[in-house]
Amino acid sequence: MKENKGHISKIIQKFLSGQLTAEEQKQLDVWLNLSMQNRKLLESFRQAKNIEEDLFVVRKLDANKAWNKLNNKHRTGIKSIRKWSFGIAASITFLVGSFVVWRTEFVAGIPKERPVLAEQKQDIAPATSGAILVLADGTKIALNNDSTKILTKNNNLVGNNNELIVKGTGQTIPVQYNSLIVPKASFYKMTLVDGTKVWVNALSQLKFPAQFSKIERRVFLDGEAYFEVAHNPNQPFIVESKGNEIKVLGTHFNVNSYTAQVRTTLAEGKVEVRRNNQHVELSPGEYVWSSTDNLIKGEADLQRDLSWHNNEFYFKKETIVDIAHQLSRWYDLDVKFRGNVQLDKEYTGSIERDVKLSQVLEMLSYVSNLKFEVDGRKLIIETKS
Known part of the structure; x- marks a missing residue:
């Protein structure tokens, strides 16, 4: 596990600087094919400034340091970084917690599509x-x-x-x-x-x-x-x-x-x-x-x-129950848990609050093993099968 730590971030860095080898391009393609979120994450790097600094954060795979660096940086007003800070910081937390599973899928080279959301009958605007x-x-x-x-x-x-x-x-x-x-x-x-x-x-x-x-x-x-x-x-x-x-x-x-x-x-x-x-x-x-x-x-x-006053969802070591309470108030939802959802697992990340519910759920789905179903004003949370 240790020798592969930060491997994909090095490939991304070389891709952005136009230095990929043919073999590395194949490895990047495998990672991109794992999910739409990986492709969106790569695109956010391509559109962002200070990419070198972001990739340094990802290479370290240290959730706390990544969180501090990303959130200190987004104060400078780089909107593209701020918008995706949830995806970057939270995905780092996910990789740290589940690196063995991720490494097995990557090394084996088996594209495994990650489900994102249950089909939504409609989207819900923010408060x-x-x-x-x-x-x-x-x-x-x-x-x-x-x-x-x-x-x-x-x-x-x-x-x-x-x-x-x-x-x-x-x-x-x-x-x-x-x-x-x-x-x-x-x-x-x-x-x-x-x-x-x-x-x-x-x-x-x-x-x-x-x-x-x-x-x-x-x-x-x-x-x-x-x-x-x-x-x-x-x-x-x-x-x-x-x-x-x-x-x-x-x-x-x-x-x-x-x-x-x-x-x-x-x-x-x-x-x-x-x-x-x-x-x-x-x-x-x-x-x-x-x-x-x-x-x-x-x-x-x-x-x-003060995150709510600063128009931001800020989750730092928050359980899905804590997050659900915030979503319930902000989007006027009745939240229900179905099955054996791990209620004490913690998540870290941030995203602006003036986004539709689907964008928040997409980020949560990417960094967790949870599936979200929206029916009217009801949000059902369950473990992915």
């Missing part, structure tokens, strides 16, 4: 901007291009399908909470009355007042949101979520409370997380997990924790 506003009196308003007309009675609210803005009235009014509800397959941005910007993820709810009290700025979150808090040392900003209080003065942070365990990740500034009689202060690049009895602080993977 779009949209939300429902529930006013303090119970009135429900779908936020779209017509909502500004509907909101004219509430002269401190302006909203459409892209953003809701809360404007100050200059008058002292009782603190009454409105609710912003973001359903599955949606996301939404809003600006609070103090200038704080909030990006709310799918299947989430944010309760906020039309005007904050004089002593604090308090909102309530169920789900996930990213906050850029306007600085005001005299009026602390507090996010309350499932028994946790995240207190800040002015900072950028993410709160994920989809489950009973709330994860707060700090990008800039400083926050204090309180639960019962415990409290933890975070510095940039740190996170805290809070459960019923504990607050646990650690070093965060900012790209992973």
Whole structure:
């Protein structure tokens, strides 16, 4: 196994530089005939810049190093690399975990077609901007291009399908909470009355007042949101979520409370997380997990924790269950597992979130032994036969 490590990447490198021998061309043809994904992967290299750097990553066949190098590089804005970073990094993980099987097929020279997807009856588009506003009196308003007309009675609210803005009235009014509800397959941005910007993820709810009290700025979150808090040392900003209080003065942070365990990740500034009689202060690049009895602080993977805000699926050692939860929220799916799917196996990779479901499933199918069937809004996951 050791002497063949990275063998195909060397052949690809020679192919791209026009230096293949006749024998190596035959070996490349065998590999290309194994699956459509291999051909697409080769084409992504041909269209990408900095190919030499990519091939160095593949030669190493080290999933963690490959992941770091590819994702550090895609920050430079090379779209072709970013789009295929899932395929490259995740296929490296697959090769490391299943190299003996891959080597047997390659050395034997037997083209073995890998099934990709079960036949799809239709494709599903990614999430779009949209939300429902529930006013303090119970009135429900779908936020779209017509909502500004509907909101004219509430002269401190302006909203459409892209953003809701809360404007100050200059008058002292009782603190009454409105609710912003973001359903599955949606996301939404809003600006609070103090200038704080909030990006709310799918299947989430944010309760906020039309005007904050004089002593604090308090909102309530169920789900996930990213906050850029306007600085005001005299009026602390507090996010309350499932028994946790995240207190800040002015900072950028993410709160994920989809489950009973709330994860707060700090990008800039400083926050204090309180639960019962415990409290933890975070510095940039740190996170805290809070459960019923504990607050646990650690070093965060900012790209992973903030990936949804950066329009990216970022899977790093994620199980298919974790991935299925994300797909369910983003594409409004009912996910079912069929047969003996290995639920604890981990996958690594990234792909932009503004792609259709079929593109994500194609990548997942390529790096796993899983088959995906889409029927309406139902996604069935099973092991390939």
